[in-house]
Amino acid sequence: xxxxxxxxxxxxxxxxxxxxxxxxxxxxxxxxxxxxxxxxxxxxxxxxxxxxxxxxxxxxxxxxxxxxxxxxxxxxxxxxxxxxxxxxxxxxxxxxxxxxxxxxxxxxxxxxxxxxxxxxxxxxxxxxxxxxxxxxxxxxxxxxxxxxxxxxxxxxxxxxxxxxxxxxxxxxxxxxxxxxxxxxxxxxxxxxxxxxxxxxxxxxxxxxxxxxxxxxxxxxxxxxxxxxxxxxxxxxxxxxxxxxxxxxxxxxxxxxxxxxxxxxxxxxxxxxxxxxxxxxxxxxxxxxxxxxxxxxxxxxxxxxxxxxxxxxxxxxxxxxxxxxxxxxxxxxxxxxxxxxxxxxxxxxxxxxxxxxxxxxxxxxxxxxxxxxxxxxxxxxxxxxxxxxxxxxxxxxxxxxxxxxx
Numbered sequence: 001x002x003x004x005x006x007x008x009x010x011x012x013x014x015x016x017x018x019x020x021x022x023x024x025x026x027x028x029x030x031x032x033x034x035x036x037x038x039x040x041x042x043x044x045x046x047x048x049x050x051x052x053x054x055x056x057x058x059x060x061x062x063x064x065x066x067x068x069x070x071x072x073x074x075x076x077x078x079x080x081x082x083x084x085x086x087x088x089x090x091x092x093x094x095x096x097x098x099x100x101x102x103x104x105x106x107x108x109x110x111x112x113x114x115x116x117x118x119x120x121x122x123x124x125x126x127x128x129x130x131x132x133x134x135x136x137x138x139x140x141x142x143x144x145x146x147x148x149x150x151x152x153x154x155x156x157x158x159x160x161x162x163x164x165x166x167x168x169x170x171x172x173x174x175x176x177x178x179x180x181x182x183x184x185x186x187x188x189x190x191x192x193x194x195x196x197x198x199x200x201x202x203x204x205x206x207x208x209x210x211x212x213x214x215x216x217x218x219x220x221x222x223x224x225x226x227x228x229x230x231x232x233x234x235x236x237x238x239x240x241x242x243x244x245x246x247x248x249x250x251x252x253x254x255x256x257x258x259x260x261x262x263x264x265x266x267x268x269x270x271x272x273x274x275x276x277x278x279x280x281x282x283x284x285x286x287x288x289x290x291x292x293x294x295x296x297x298x299x300x301x302x303x304x305x306x307x308x309x310x311x312x313x314x315x316x317x318x319x320x321x322x323x324x325x326x327x328x329x330x331x332x333x334x335x336x337x338x339x340x341x342x343x344x345x346x347x348x349x350x351x352x353x354x355x356x357x358x359x360x361x362x363x364x365x366x367x368x369x370x371x372x373x374x375x376x377x378x379x380x381x382x383x384x385x386x387x388x389x390x391x392x393x394x395x396x397x398x399x400x401x402x403x404x405x
Contacts, residue, residue: 082233
């Protein structure tokens, strides 16, 4: 069986599909994707430390584009070129530095009251119709979108656009190339972002505000700072990743807890332990492990070498399947089971080293507030129909999940 990230089983029954792949060999070649796929936890941890695997791949990606597709993706590619996670030092260091000084613990703590208020507002709206709602549309998607908009200072009138833009740009980022409207969505996502964020940047230059966008502009044009297009690219990364990945976690966590009442009981209001911050923190780490989204973080082989008994050749691609590695039975006893008291929990969801996820503290904070709030408000949360998963290569993300509570 060849490994195909876009086949129905890989989309609809992801954990079972990649458990079988990992059982055959934790490092295997996919002829379909012309890439190595790492699904084992020890092997993936080693790959994160491997200096012969690089994130630098935009050059190769752009070389493969031609004709109408090259034209359709032109503005989207400009944005992706400014994503630090597609570069290595010193470029990566320069692109990341402004965010490292902006994403401080103080900044994240300062958003907690906003997150609670947004949560309450969304849950109030859901309570109006407890007998039927889509957890993705009404909670998992709008919450992180509103939080990241608040962080950036995106005006309220652009809030709905930001949510829809993130979905369109995800088609490019997550490689949903089999979609018939792939080029159309890629063109629209690139053009819209240049238009709306370009206007917002001009406004912040004229009238600075207390937000991340203004902070980024302080580095624009300096000797070691960012060019205007790099500022736009950096904005697209944080606006997209800060929304999409957290949205995915919240949706998948809600589905997992609705399917496991015993584990959800740990977070319900009538459980005295649910008020213990350490209990909630442990629960969130387990949900990050078991329901974290990344299944194909990309690396390129820079030179021939042996890795986990296989010969990797320069120029080959490598998919780091964090989602599968986080359930590896060699590291986790009963790794396919959800255990909100699991400790230790050395999950790899946020990566490692200089590519460790910049927004990890923000995602954790949102999850610590949002997931218990959801379970307490809807103690009988359960699925009310089949869930639908997006046909993505890079992540496991819900498209819809009808529920009742």
